[in-house]
Amino acid sequence: MxxxxxxxxxxxxxxxxxxxxxxxxxxxxxxxxxxxxxxxxxxxxxxxxxxxxxxxxxxxxxxxxxxxxxxxxxxxxxxxxxxxxxxxxxxxxxxxxxxxxxxxxxxxxxxxxxxxxxxxxxxxxxxxxxxxxxxxxxxxxxxxxxxxxxxxxxxxxxxxxxxxxxxxxxxxxxxxxxxxxxxxxxxxxxxxxxxTPVAAEMTKYASNAFLATKISFINEIARLCDQFGIHVQDVAKGMGLDDRIGGAFLQAGLGYGGSCFPKDVKELLWTADHRGCPLRILKEVERVNHDQPQYFIEKVMKEFPSLADKRIVLLGLSFKPHTDDIRESVSFSIIKKLLQEKANVIVHDPIVKLPNEWVNKGVKQINDPYEATEGADLIIICTDWPLYQEIDWAKISELVKGHYIFDGRNILEADCIKKLGFTYEGIGYD
Incomplete structure (x- = not known):
């Protein structure tokens, strides 16, 4: 055809x-x-x-x-x-x-x-x-x-x-x-x-809204897990094995981004409000996602009350791995907050080139992860690229100045990282 x-x-x-x-x-x-x-x-x-x-x-x-x-x-x-x-x-x-x-x-x-x-x-x-x-x-x-x-x-x-x-x-x-x-x-x-056409249109929006809801739900549970010293991944695994729930989109982290979820959630909320039928759960989903980067920065600042002049290495710019899409990427929300705290920000991503607007603000990109982390006071993981699981963290432990890792995607094995002398903090970890 x-x-x-x-x-x-x-x-x-x-x-x-x-x-x-x-x-x-x-x-x-x-x-x-x-x-x-x-x-x-x-x-x-x-x-x-x-x-x-x-x-x-x-x-x-x-x-x-x-x-x-x-x-x-x-x-x-x-x-x-x-x-x-x-x-x-x-x-x-x-x-x-x-x-x-x-x-x-x-x-x-x-x-x-x-x-x-x-x-x-x-x-x-x-x-x-x-x-x-x-x-x-x-x-x-x-x-x-x-x-x-x-x-x-x-x-x-x-x-x-x-x-x-x-x-x-x-x-x-x-x-x-x-x-x-x-x-x-x-x-x-x-x-x-x-x-019908309108039901097909709704199916798309409802699907993305539900997936966004799962992400914000597990992120709220992760915040509570932090208070009790619970590994949120254990909770997610126990939930996901229930076939009524399923394990997909139950990975706690920095929240959703990209070109679809943020846009589709906003559109569905606008449509519902316009028709006088507000979607209260979805409004909270959006709020939780909006607040998640700030929650993460607060975890960082519990260890570092002042980030001024700290050399902070941020790993990952794309909103998710295996893409170069940076639309609505949480990484840039984190970078913005770090710059507000007068930190020196170095970034690495295996594919994405840092936009000039951020270069002009003083952010530096280094293409080799070992060179990027050399002399770092702390490391923040923002995108769960497999590369960051596969690199030699023992080697990095010899290169950094400060042994602090803040894992915004919970991709590293906490116990293994701690044995290398790092202080490790994820989302929903004790």
Whole structure:
């Protein structure tokens, strides 16, 4: 099947590669010519495991191509996916500028029957608006259907999720559209859910909101564990073995970040408040997550009442491992607080380059973890990169000035680290 994907961001690029891998002929469209030029050359402009190799493979098979010409792209393809961004406005509501532009573009150049698939995360009722925007912009009388098909990709394993999803949710009023999408995804071995567009939109938001809730819940439990000298990981393991709860997202730490959870929680809260049906639990989820970095800094300052002129090494800049995404990364909240306390901050990340705005504020990046930690008064772990579990902490113990580790992701074996002479503090540890 000939498929067009509008929006060559994280989701669009991943889905384009995945669909090409299942035999479809896929075109990727974006108004950002730099992105198109990079992808056409086979150069992935963001980090995602295994995606680079598969991108190169399907450029060679000719099942994947990229363009910045909307007219020909829309005319030539029968199924069109919309995967553009929906960033948050200041009030928490989603900005639908790019969604509307994509819909109007489809309407303008549509010349035959199309199935339009909204895969961007959009507020409740947006899929119906997309249909209206296409109708208002079109001069072509041929019919079209609009389907809501939310994505459930996790950064760091997005390609795996695209090729082996837990479920496919389809929201439409058209049996023909349902059948076409199920044909596109016919290689997938997972449940298919047929529902209405607005229910599909809600499924995406509710899923992310629930996962965010699990994270904030275990972080609150971790705070109480600190008061009783309890290892929160023991508690999480005991909880997670109950199949009604499950162990995923019960890792206590610095809280959630990234491009999805913060934005989606804000949007769902805005929607609920706007309808006069406030989500009280979710408001507390957001508050707990917002407060978690400050709670962690307070743990640091119990050991160091003054951080002025301390050489503090922060390990990890991305919001989670296996990605270079720093959007809403807790690491930068920690850095900001350290700078306010007049600390000297050195950072390390295996992939992320420190943005210039932080370099200009005096933060220094060192690419070798051993060189970075040399002379450190204390070390803070902000991202649970496997590298930080695998490095030689005995060697680091010989390099540092002060033997203090504050593990914001609970990734190190506390007893082993303490035997090396470190004072170790995690979240939810005695």
């Amino acid at each position: 000939k498929i067009l994907i509008i929006g060559m961001g994280y989701v669009g690029t991943t889905m384009g590669v995945a669909l090409a891998n299942t035999g479809h002929e896929v075109s990727g469209l974006d108004v950002d010519k730099a992105k198109i030029e990079s992808l056409t050359k086979g150069i992935l402009y963001f980090h995602e495991p295994a995606l680079q190799e598969m991108l190169s493979k399907h450029l060679q098979t000719k099942r994947l191509s990229f363009t910045s010409d909307p007219k020909e792209a829309i005319k030539d393809n029968e199924v069109i996916f919309i995967t553009v961004g929906t960033p948050s406005l200041n009030n928490g509501n989603a900005d639908l500028t790019y969604i509307r532009q994509a819909a109007e573009m489809i309407g303008k150049y549509k010349n035959s029957k199309k199935i339009v698939v909204v895969k961007s995360t959009v507020p409740l009722g947006t899929t119906e608006n997309v249909k209206q925007w296409i109708e208002e912009a079109t001069k072509d009388s041929s019919p079209f259907d609009v389907v809501m098909n939310p994505e459930f990709l996790r950064e760091g394993r997005a390609l795996q999720d695209a090729l082996n999803p837990d479920r496919v949710v389809l929201g439409s009023h058209s049996d023909e559209a349902f059948n076409t999408l199920e044909q596109i995804y016919s290689n997938l071995n997972c449940p298919f859910i047929r529902t």
